[in-house]
Amino acid sequence: MRRSERKIERIINYRRVLIKLDREGQTNIFSHQLSALTNATPAQIRRDLMEMDTSGSPAHGYVIKELITSINHYIGVDHEHVAIIGLGNLGKAIINYVNGSSENLKIIAGFDIQEEKVDRVVAGCHSYHLKDFKKIADKEDINTAILTVPVRVAQDVAEEIVKAGISGILNYAPVNLHLPENVYVENRDMIAAVEKVAYFSDH
Amino acid sequence: MRRSERKIERIINYRRVLIKLDREGQTNIFSHQLSALTNATPAQIRRDLMEMDTSGSPAHGYVIKELITSINHYIGVDHEHVAIIGLGNLGKAIINYVNGSSENLKIIAGFDIQEEKVDRVVAGCHSYHLKDFKKIADKEDINTAILTVPVRVAQDVAEEIVKAGISGILNYAPVNLHLPENVYVENRDMIAAVEKVAYFSDH
Numbered sequence: 482m483r484r485s486e487r488k489i490e491r492i493i494n495y496r497r498v499l500i501k502l503d504r505e506g507q508t509n510i511f512s513h514q515l516s517a518l519t520n521a522t523p524a525q526i527r528r529d530l531m532e533m534d535t536s537g538s539p540a541h542g543y544v545i546k547e548l549i550t551s552i553n554h555y556i557g558v559d560h561e562h563v564a565i566i567g568l569g570n571l572g573k574a575i576i577n578y579v580n581g582s583s584e585n586l587k588i589i590a591g592f593d594i595q596e597e598k599v600d601r602v603v604a605g606c607h608s609y610h611l612k613d614f615k616k617i618a619d620k621e622d623i624n625t626a627i628l629t630v631p632v633r634v635a636q637d638v639a640e641e642i643v644k645a646g647i648s649g650i651l652n653y654a655p656v657n658l659h660l661p662e663n664v665y666v667e668n669r670d671m672i673a674a675v676e677k678v679a680y681f682s683d684h
Numbered sequence: 685m686r687r688s689e690r691k692i693e694r695i696i697n698y699r700r701v702l703i704k705l706d707r708e709g710q711t712n713i714f715s716h717q718l719s720a721l722t723n724a725t726p727a728q729i730r731r732d733l734m735e736m737d738t739s740g741s742p743a744h745g746y747v748i749k750e751l752i753t754s755i756n757h758y759i760g761v762d763h764e765h766v767a768i769i770g771l772g773n774l775g776k777a778i779i780n781y782v783n784g785s786s787e788n789l790k791i792i793a794g795f796d797i798q799e800e801k802v803d804r805v806v807a808g809c810h811s812y813h814l815k816d817f818k819k820i821a822d823k824e825d826i827n828t829a830i831l832t833v834p835v836r837v838a839q840d841v842a843e844e845i846v847k848a849g850i851s852g853i854l855n856y857a858p859v860n861l862h863l864p865e866n867v868y869v870e871n872r873d874m875i876a877a878v879e880k881v882a883y884f885s886d887h
Contacts, residue, residue, distance in 0.1 A: 486880075493879045497858060519860055561882040574777035575874065582858070583875045586882065625882045649885020651877055655700060655785070657722055665884035667877060671778065672786045674854055674870060676696045677689075679764040679789065679828045681868035682852020 489556070491521050491529055496552045503545050511542035553585075561586050562621050564647075566611065566638055567629035568593040571653060573603055575627060580604040588627070590617050611638070615645035625649040632656050692759070694724050694732055699755045706748050714745035756788075764789050765824050767850075769814065769841055770832035771796040774856060776806055778830060783807040791830070793820050814841070818848035828852040835859050 498518045502510065512523040512530075521529070530536075530543070533551035537543040563579075565572050568591050576588050581604060591608040593599060599610045609617055617623070626647045630638050635654035642650075643664055652658055655670040701721045705713065715726040715733075724732070733739075733746070736754035740746040766782075768775050771794050779791050784807060794811040796802060802813045812820055820826070829850045833841050838857035845853075846867055855861055858873040 486884075489880055489883055490876070493876050493883075494860075494873075497873070497876065498860075556879075556883055557886065561879075563878060563882065570777040570780045574773040577773045578874060579878060583878075586875065586878055625878070625885045627878065647885070649881040651881045657697075657701075665881060667881050667884075669872070669877060670697075670700070671781060672789065673693070673696050673700065674872060675766060675782060675786075675789050675828070675830065676759075676764075677692055678852040678854045678868060678870050679766065680692055680696075680759055681689075681870075682828045682850070683760065 488529060491519070491525070492552055492556060494519050495521075495526070495529070496549060496556070499545050499549050499552070503549060508545055509542045510545055510548075512537065514542070561625060562590075562623045563588045563625045563627060564590045564592065564614075564618060564621075564623045564642075565606070565627040565629060566592045566614075566642065567631070567653075568595075568598040568603075568608055569629065572627075572629040575629065575653075576606045577604045580606060589621055590623065592617075611641075614642055618642070618645050618647065623647070625651075627651045627653070629653045691732060694722070694728070695755055695759060697722050698724075698729070698732070699752060699759070702748050702752050702755070706752060711748055712745045713748055713751075715740065717745070764828060765793075765826045766791045766828045766830060767793045767795065767817075767821060767824075767826045767845075768809070768830040768832060769795045769817075769845065770834075770856075771798075771801040771806075771811055772832065775830075775832040778832065778856075779809045780807045783809060792824055793826065795820075814844075817845055821845070821848050821850065826850070828854075830854045830856070832856045 495515060512526040515526050516523045533555055535547045535551040563586055565576060565588050576591060579586060579588050588606045591606050592611045592614055594611050599608055601608045624647055626642050628635060628650055632654045635656050636658055639650060639658045639660055643660055649665045652666055652668050655672055658666055660666060698718060715729040718729050719726045736758055738750045738754040766789055768779060768791050779794060782789060782791050791809045794809050795814045795817055797814050802811055804811045827850055829845050831838060831853055835857045838859050839861055842853060842861045842863055846863055852868045855869055855871050858875055861869055863869060
């Protein structure tokens with residue numbers, strides 16, 4: 482795991498909470514309040530936020546709108562274009578969920594090899610044949626992909642999209658991908674997740 | 685995070701890989717071979733497997749079938765009954781995926797508050813009204829639940845199912861749940877996961 486992964490996870494989480502509070506009309510927040518809404522300690526939060534170009538005041542805490550802007554600047558992920566490969570039930574559910582929930586991110590292109598899944602639109606996401614991946618990824622400036630293909634083809638598909646310029650993969654196929662070191666892969670094996678929770682609910 | 689979480693994750697991952705190899709007809713494996721198929725080092729694998737009641741031999745490695753049996757015994761999760769609450773697109777996709785992929789786990793009951801989603805069967809999972817949760821959970825001996833409800837109701841629903849005896853929750857709602865300490869919660873915020881991968885694919 483890269484050194485700052487946990488920190489980036491925490492900061493993304495702070496941003497989600499802050500956006501929600503801002504929508505609800507709250508203007509300021511103290512680190513201990515943000516702590517109660519996340520899994521981080523107040524000290525951890527203050528340390529993480531020290532690197533942003535905004536600072537809290539002892540009397541009023543952080544200004545929420547400023548903090549969101551600072552985090553957006555720090556993370557630098559804004560209107561990111563994402564592709565999804567594999568348009569089965571899970572793929573389609575993820576498109577609906579992400580495109581219906583996020584303002585910063587959009588899954589703009591879906592890919593499959595089955596003709597009946599190609600050339601359609603799901604929740605604002607157009608679908609293409611996988612053979613056109615590189616062309617579309619170049620055109621749409623896509624470097625992040627979600628992989629929801631069957632396990633038997635996951636490694637081949639991953640290699641193909643990496644060759645086409647993808648440098649970050651959220652992998653839902655239950656297999657460890659072997660890819661060049663500069664490619665960031667986050668594995669989300671759903672079965673393993675359920676098995677783990679089932680284990681800890683018994684222990 | 686509980687002390688042994690990472691270890692349990694690794695062991696669940698070893699089991700998945702071993703089951704696949706067993707199906708493909710492979711009988712033995714060395715720790716360095718298992719290492720190439722997982723993200724763990726050979727030393728880590730040997731350390732993890734030392735607690736199982738089977739051991740590898742220097743000449744032949746581990747016997748795969750024995751190792752699977754030992755892991756099943758160690759983990760103790762067998763034919764686990766799981767519930768899912770929230771039968772939207774994501775909930776239905778998860779039922780199809782889990783019930784179509786896993787032998788050990790089955791999502792046997794789904795719950796929602798919308799009448800048109802109640803009293804149906806999806807991939808072997810019967811659906812009920814949420815008001816019947818405790819009755820069904822008691823009858824079917826369910827203590828693990830997957831939460832795919834809208835964020836605004838997630839905390840209330842979580843409290844309700846915990847009162848009904850749930851002690852492990854896989855939470856797909858993008859909110860930090862506040863629950864008693866004995867309840868194990870694993871958060872799977874999909875938006876945050878995509879944001880994190882997008883960040884690291886740019887950096």
